Amino acid sequence: MPTYWYKADDAEQACEQCAEGFDVLQQLSDAPVTVCLGCSKPVHRIVRAPEFCTNQRWNTKKMLADGNLKRMGFQKLVKNSSGKYEDVLKDK
Ligand SMILES: [Zn+2]
Helix, strand or coil: CCEEEEEECCCCCCCHHHHHCEEEECCCCCCCCCECCCCCCEEEEECCCCHHHHHHHHHHHHHCCHHHHHHCCCCCEEECCCCCEEECCCCC
16 A cells, blocks of 8 residues: 655644645545645645665665675675686675
């Protein structure tokens, strides 16, 4: 189920919740939220890149860093100039 992000049309008039923006878990078929559940002021939906995607990409990159692989007990085999595979993490 996707999460939608809503924010007050007018942050000056809004309560703390919708001035900052809030998430609503909705079905695609659900009608969009038009007013804040806290203060009943008009809100609008904000389209944004799903956060989990960007985080995941970042985590993957971090997870595959040499230091992290070594810590987790992995080997990172890289073919050297003589055609043999070497564990490049061994000396790190
Ligand atoms: Zn509000």
